[in-house]
Structure formats: C-alpha cells, structure tokens
Amino acid sequence: MYIYSHNDNKRNDKPKIFLAVVLTAFITVVVIENIIILMNNEREDNIAQRLSADRTYYNGALQGYSPNSENSASVIIDNMKKSIVGISLLKPEGENIFDINAEEKWGMGTGIIVSRNGYILTNEHLAKTIGAKLVVSLPDGNTTQGRVIWNEKNIDLAIIKIDKKNLDTASLGNSSNLYVGDDVIAIGNPLGIEFQGTTTKGIVSGLNRTFTFEENGKQIFMEGLIQTDASINPGNSGGPLINMSGQVVGINTVKLTEAEGIGFAVPINIVKPIIDKLEKDDKFEEATLGIYAYDKEAIPYMNSKVKLDKGIYVSSIDKYGPCGITDLKVGDIIFSIDNVELNKMTELREYIYSKQPNDEVVLHVIDGEEKDIKVKLRKKMRKMDWNSSSRDVPAWRKI
Helix, strand or coil, X not given: CCCCCHHXXXXXXHHHHHHHHHHXXXXXXXXXXXXXXXXXXXXXXXXXXXXXHHHHHHHHHHXXXXXXXXXXXXXXXXXXXXXXXXXXXXXCCCCCCCCCCHHHHHCCEEEEECCCCCEEEECCCCCCCCCCEEEEECCCCCEEEEEEEEEEHHHCEEEEEECCCCCCCCXXXXXXXXXXXXXXXXXXXXXXXXXXXXXXXXXXXXXXXXXXXXXXXXXXXXXXXXXECCCCCCCCCCCEEECCCCCEEEEEEEECCCCCCCEEEEEXXXXXXXHHHHHHHCCCCCEECCEEEECCCCHHHHCCCCCCCCCEEEEEECCCCHHXXXXXXXXXEEEEECCEECCCHHHHHHHHHCCCCCCEEEEEEECCCEEEEEXXXXXXXXXXXXXXXXXXXXXXXXX
16 A cells, blocks of 8 residues: 655655756756857857958958059059159250250150140240240150240249140159158150150158259259159159159259269149149239248248247348238248248249239248238239349249
8 A cells, every 4th residue: 555645755756856957957068069069160250251351451461462453653644744744945856865964955854744735834944934945845746836925944844835725744742741751753865865754663751851053053952852762864854753652743953963862852732833823824923922032941040049839931022023012021921821841942932823823822920929910912923123222132042
C-alpha cells in the first residue's frame, strides 16, 4: 500500500529540478554561442566593408596619380603647352641653337596666352617699348606679329597683343595660396625656339623675396617674388610657373648666376586685374597715385634708419600727381587703401590695377598720428615732370 507523504514529494521533485537546471544551462550556452557567432559575423562584415572602402580609397588615390590623371605632371604640361608662345625681336629661323646670348641679342623668350582675343603675358625686359613690334611663335608652329601695349619695369611684366581670336588660354591660379615646399613646374624656351617647351620641375623655395641688382649704374629692387629651385635658364623668361593643379601662379623672370637652383617668378595675382579688364573691355587704362614707395622687405636696402614692421613707406611724391595735392608726405606709412591692409608693394599695385583713372580711394596713413587721406586717381603717363626729390629714385618705382 502506497502511503503519500510530504517528504515523498520532495524526493520526487529533485530530479525534475536537476533536469530544469541542466536544460536552462544548455539553452543559455546555446544562446550565448549564437550571440557570439552573430557578433563575429557582424565584425567580419564590418572588417570586409572597411577593407573594401580602403581598397576603393587607395585605388582612387592611386588613380589620382596615374599618368592619365588630370593632375599628373605630363597632362599638366601637355595642356599648358597649348598656350605657351615664343617671343623674339627677329624671326627665329636659322638662329644658332648654341647661342647662349640669344635672349640678350635677339630678345628671345617666352610668353603665355592669357585671353582668347590675343593678349600675351611676358617679361618687360623682352618687351621694353610700348608700341614695339615683336615676332610671336605660336604653339601650332606659325609665327605672327605682336605689339607691346603695356609694360612695367618694376615687376618685369609686359603684355603683347596679336591679331588672333579663339586662342587656347592658360588657367590662372591664386599665387596667395602658395606655400614653401609646394611642387611647381616651369616651362619656357631656353636658348631659343629650337628648345621650345622645355620643362623643369621643383618646389617653392621661398615667398615674398626681394631681389636687387644694378642696371645702367642704378640699383634696382624687385619685391614680392616667388623663389623656386625649378631651373630657369635664358629664354625661360616670361614663361609660366605652374602649380600641380595646372594653373599659372607666377611668371619666370630671373635667376641668380652666383648659385644653382635659385630662380624667381613674379606672382600672377599682381597682373590679374589687368588681364580681367583686357578680356572684358579689350582695353586697359592704368591709374596712378603718383608716389614712390617701398615695403618692409626693400626698405633696409634704401634707408637703414627706417624701421618698418608693416605698411608701405612713402619715399617720394610727384608734386604734379594725385597725391601731390593731398596731405600725404614723404616718410608717411600707408597702412591700408579702402580698408584693404597693405604690407607689400605687390598688394598696392594689384589694388591700383583694379581701379580706373578718376576713381577715388582712401589711404589710411600714419605720420605720428593716424588719418585718412582721399585721393582721386589719374591716368598714368609714361613721361612726367618729376620734382627734384624724386629724380634720384628710379622711375620704375612709381605707382
């Protein structure tokens, strides 16, 4: 006879409890294993996605530096050569390619087409006289006659006009965005037309350099220059200095003969306002302040007693010019023009080139105290009656 008791129930429940615990543990282990598997799968998927993205990125990066890339040196050079011309006083046929004095004797050099309607930018030392006629060798091998319409000795730049339309033009960059160490390319015609389109590559070695030399017994200063170690040889003058985006950032001008790997280019920003006007209006009337001035880079060469940390130092004033009838005096420092801060002569030139004769500008000046001086610009004349105090200052300093 089976007798039911409380103690008997407890004995019978123990196996059930044990089985429940085992089953729960088993289920827990299975769930944890599945969670781990899912996590690992997700991790592997993420890694695969990252690797795929990395491969895409690096493949894209490698493609960016392939020979067929728009930013590769070969493509940049091919594109730029479509707008590079030769400049000479005589037709180049029959000239001796080994004549190392070709630039000096025949005025051979380089220019770049900067507008579709026939304007070419080059050096002033190749195009010294307004109205002078030069021979221009075009990229297609033909030659045509060009006429000098503008030049400025101080920055060694000139513009030539040819009677051609729909020309391939160079892309102009922003020279203010250059940094020391940037890669650059120089293209030109060393030793004459026979070596047309010679290319050299280097870096920006320095910025805002002042270069001084003697000409006809006078000391000459060029300020705000780009220094590069890209080789610049005779005949490269007037050719472009190009960044790795294929844009002209400077115009090659001079090199130091006393050292290797030191050449200079004029920043393109100085002359861009002139190019814009020629492209838009087919003419350029140059405005002037009628002063001689220097920035802090050049002033130590002129007057070691003057300490200039910023601004533009006024060294002479044309008594018949726009500033001659104002309160501006020799020794004043111009800090800004129309609220545009000035620390370089190139900045002042660039701004004045953007204005028209008869425009009014405001100079913020200090001569012991700060003041504003209003000046009405005039058209720049090539020959003017300068006062005696300015005759000792080279005429190319005028702005």
